[in-house]
Amino acid sequence: MKKEVMVEKTFCDVCGKEASGYQKCMSCGKDLCYDCYKTSAVGYTHGVHFGGSGDGIYCLECDEKLLKSGDKLHAAYRVIKSLRNEVSGFYADFEKRAKEAEERLGGLRDSGGGVT
Numbered sequence: 001m002k003k004e005v006m007v008e009k010t011f012c013d014v015c016g017k018e019a020s021g022y023q024k025c026m027s028c029g030k031d032l033c034y035d036c037y038k039t040s041a042v043g044y045t046h047g048v049h050f051g052g053s054g055d056g057i058y059c060l061e062c063d064e065k066l067l068k069s070g071d072k073l074h075a076a077y078r079v080i081k082s083l084r085n086e087v088s089g090f091y092a093d094f095e096k097r098a099k100e101a102e103e104r105l106g107g108l109r110d111s112g113g114g115v116t
Helices: 034-041 061-070 074-110
Strands: 022-024 031-033 041-044 056-059
Touching: 022 034, 031 034, 034 041, 041 061, 041 074, 056 061, 056 074, 061 074
Parallel strands: none
Antiparallel strands: 022 031, 041 056
């Protein structure tokens, strides 16, 4: 028995390879394979403490164009990215200071260096 089956395939708009999983630029609709996404696109999460469905993907060309044009959706994603960076910086500094404080306390406690 013969069957004719139509199969839809997606090809990366950057490298041309068939992509089983791909990302789509939210602005121009360009499909990017996983490898090209890492080098030719920017991903923005939709939450300061979480990501997933609703994240924004832009190819580098659109990212730059939208940055200059002041697109409101793109700007909102960039604010979230900025806040995520701020949180990461805060926690990195906090962890450094916490470790120093604990080491100082440990050293004083081990040496019996309290006030007498």
